Amino acid sequence: MSQSSGAADGREQSVLFRFGLQDRVALVTGGGQGIGAALADALGEAGARLLIADLDLGRAEHVVAGLRAKAIDAQAIRADVSNPGEIRAMVQAAVDRFGRLDIAFNNAGVNFNSAAEDTTVEEWDMTFAVNLRGVFLCCQEEAKVMLPQGRGVIINMASMSSLKVPHPQKQAAYNTAKAGVAHLTRSLATEWAGRGLRVNALSPGLIQTDLLQSDALRPLAERWITQIPMERFGQVTDLQAAIVFLACDGSSYMTGHNLVIDGGQSLW
């Protein structure tokens, strides 16, 4: 598949063709479970070859086994996105294995769900080291490969909490870091727009994954449902088409955007 959209207005290719990711190389952080695993699967189904990175190598290898069973070319790596050296090694591993890097989904994130008055310095720092500094350092290393290529797509995982303060769960550090991801995305999009890189963010609402299963959050489920106009939690499958859209040539005039998928929760 051609890497370009063909004619300046792309009309020589069918719209579904432009959704394809054939032979593109994608990196997914925190890809070992939950949203990262499901969205990696979507990128793979659309044609991408994948490096699945996770703090937990066993999880990443399990996801890779599932992808390979579907004839999707994939490789696992252990990488902690709070560690700058491991981020460098992760991006280099993608280039070593696949020869290039076209798509990066900076998805890894943590949430300690501590009340503001009880949040420790360690919790604050770890939230920012993974959710915001980690995203920045991933973008930086990915851009060092993509800028010389003259093209690339970065998608950063933000959250509905980048736009509004979810209630009643207490997660000031998380909300603040995710708001930072949204503005970081706009900043990088602006810096790199003229050099072939697009940078967008994804902001899910409440998606049923292990992240929502902590002791602090599980009891809130019934209350949350009343806050969601669609009256249900999101599933990881509700996000799959969005990642393919953001990664593909169909969104080629879109950068700096924060795409919200939350069943309408942030509308009111």
Ligand SMILES: NC(=O)c1ccc[n+]([C@@H]2O[C@H](COP(=O)([O-])OP(=O)(O)OC[C@H]3O[C@@H](n4cnc5c(N)ncnc54)[C@H](O)[C@@H]3O)[C@@H](O)[C@H]2O)c1
């Ligand atoms: N679940 C939701 O409702 C929801 C909503 C909005 C945004 N998000 C965001 O989506 C992302 C994924 O969330 P999820 O619900 O799939 O979470 P999850 O806890 O189910 O999975 C997160 C994965 O990231 C990995 N990880 C954690 N810290 C890491 C690190 N330092 N380096 C590399 N990998 C690391 C974990 O091992 C795990 O495999 C997070 O950034 C989260 O903030 C989730």
